[in-house]
Amino acid sequence: MTKRVLFLCTGNSARSQMAEAFLRHYAADEFEAHSAGLEPKGIHPLTVQVMREIGLDLSGQYSKSVTEYLGKMHFGYLVTLCSDAEERCPSVFPSVGQRIHWAFEDPAAFAGSAEARLDKFRQVRDQIDSQIRAWLEAQGLRYHRGSPRRWLEEAVQNEDVAQLLDDLQDKVLALGDQVESILIRSADLLQRPDPEGLERLEEEGRRARQMRLAIEMRCLALIAAQKCRDGSERSPAVMIEIAYDLELISEHARQIGRADYVVLDRCFGDSLKSIHHLVEVVRSMLRQATWATALRDEAVAQAVLARAAATEPLYERVQQELRALVKHRLRFVNQTIHLAHSVNQLGQVTEKIVSICSWIVFEIQGGTHVASNV
Numbered sequence: 001m002t003k004r005v006l007f008l009c010t011g012n013s014a015r016s017q018m019a020e021a022f023l024r025h026y027a028a029d030e031f032e033a034h035s036a037g038l039e040p041k042g043i044h045p046l047t048v049q050v051m052r053e054i055g056l057d058l059s060g061q062y063s064k065s066v067t068e069y070l071g072k073m074h075f076g077y078l079v080t081l082c083s084d085a086e087e088r089c090p091s092v093f094p095s096v097g098q099r100i101h102w103a104f105e106d107p108a109a110f111a112g113s114a115e116a117r118l119d120k121f122r123q124v125r126d127q128i129d130s131q132i133r134a135w136l137e138a139q140g141l142r143y144h145r146g147s148p149r150r151w152l153e154e155a156v157q158n159e160d161v162a163q164l165l166d167d168l169q170d171k172v173l174a175l176g177d178q179v180e181s182i183l184i185r186s187a188d189l190l191q192r193p194d195p196e197g198l199e200r201l202e203e204e205g206r207r208a209r210q211m212r213l214a215i216e217m218r219c220l221a222l223i224a225a226q227k228c229r230d231g232s233e234r235s236p237a238v239m240i241e242i243a244y245d246l247e248l249i250s251e252h253a254r255q256i257g258r259a260d261y262v263v264l265d266r267c268f269g270d271s272l273k274s275i276h277h278l279v280e281v282v283r284s285m286l287r288q289a290t291w292a293t294a295l296r297d298e299a300v301a302q303a304v305l306a307r308a309a310a311t312e313p314l315y316e317r318v319q320q321e322l323r324a325l326v327k328h329r330l331r332f333v334n335q336t337i338h339l340a341h342s343v344n345q346l347g348q349v350t351e352k353i354v355s356i357c358s359w360i361v362f363e364i365q366g367g368t369h370v371a372s373n374v
Contacts, residue, residue: 003076004032006096012037012063013044015081015104018125021056022132024207025214028174030141034075036066038084044108046121054125055217060210071095072196081128082106102131168218168239169294175211175243176290178204179250180283183349186257187279190342191272201257208250215243238363242293245352245359249286252348255341271325271339274318275346281311282349289356298364301357308354318343 005023007016016035023033040063048058069075074095081104104127110120182204189197219236285304292300322343325336 003030003097004034004073005077005079006069006075007033007035007079007081008037008066009035009081010038010084010106011041011108012065013041014047014106014108014121015124015128017043017047017058017061017063018051018128019079019081019132020061021051021058022129024210025056026132027136027141028211031076034064034069034073035061036064036069038066040065044121046107046118050118050121050125053122054129057210057213059213060206060208062206068199102128104128104131165222168215168222171211171215171218172239172243172246172294173290175208175215175246176286176293178208178211179246179253180286180290182208182250183253183256183279183283183286186253186255187276189257190275190339198257201254205250205254208247212243212247216240219243235363238359239293242356242359245356246290249349249352252345252352255345271318271321274314274321275339275343278311278314278318278343278346281307281314282346282353285311285350285353289353289360292360293356296360296364298361301360304357305354305361308350308357311350315343315347 007019007023009016012035016037020033020035023031042063043058043061051058072095074097076097077100078096078098079100079102081102083103104124105120107117107121107124110117112120182201185197185201185204189201219240222236285307288300288304288307291297292304319340322336322340
């Protein structure tokens with residue numbers, strides 16, 4: 001089970017954003033990284049620039065207030081990154097297992113020429129990078145040494161395809177888990193709309209995009225290594241397509257949870273039960289498709305394709321229930337239309353799962369990409 005870590009500084013513009021990105025890169029399978037500020041100011045442009053220099057894209061992150069987390073989520077660790085945050089943060093932070101303080105200079109407060117300021121951001125970035133890796137080592141956790149881009153370049157230069165493939169497999173499994181979590185949260189929001197839950201849903205979506213970009217970077221590294229030339233190895237191009245399909249699944253899943261009203265009438269009970277049953281079926285297929293991708297298992301992929309074709313009666317039954325509601329209870333037409341939209345989004349998710357499994361079969365057989373029958 002992953003532990004949540006909250007990095008806290010004053011503005012959530014530089015230090016805590018860097019720490020969040022580094023921990024997510026190095027140990028996403030062990031920790032769920034978050035960051036916040038006492039007085040959030042937005043991510044500093046130089047923070048984005050210096051992190052991009054080493055291959056980390058911060059487009060999935062944004063500046064947040066600590067009040068978004070205070071007492072609302074349990075964190076295994078709270079890490080303060082400046083003396084101001086350490087002094088002003090409540091001595092007893094609700095739902096925190098362990099509190100840690102790492103002091104780093106605020107690069108945004110540094111005064112100097114443009115070049116000197118950029119160097120200061122790089123200096124603090126590298127200090128935080130070293131601290132995160134030292135902390136992981138102290139816990140005996142395995143991670144990719146060096147900065148993200150450096151280890152990728154080293155693996156390419158050494159033609160260490162096994163290392164790249166192992167990391168790619170881990171990243172695909174992590175993205176699959178993230179997308180599955182989005183689907184589950186969306187199904188819950190469909191029945192019990194919650195503004196805070198919706199905000200977390202959007203954050204999970206941004207994280208899924210960042211994970212997809214990380215997979216893409218590894219696939220490009222495989223191409224650069226000039227390997228994977230025959231059917232015995234992974235096809236980087238196919239993996240990029242699969243990662244993109246997973247990101248699209250997360251978007252369709254988030255659409256399900258974006259409700260702007262509460263469905264209270266009992267007449268929707270049977271339809272909601274049918275939709276949740278359908279969600280569970282689709283969730284199971286998604287998990288199978290993720291594992292089939294990571295393990296390059298054609299048999300599992302073919303089984304998912306068969307299951308997907310068998311979901312057609314389930315979709316038809318839900319649509320019939322919704323049509324009957326509209327026919328006999330016109331005053332609930334808006335709610336019914338929303339539920340129909342959610343079912344349509346589930347259908348889109350199923351189509352993308354079919355696409356993923358079809359790409360796996362294509363990669364293994366070297367044949368034609370299987371068309372969707374859903």
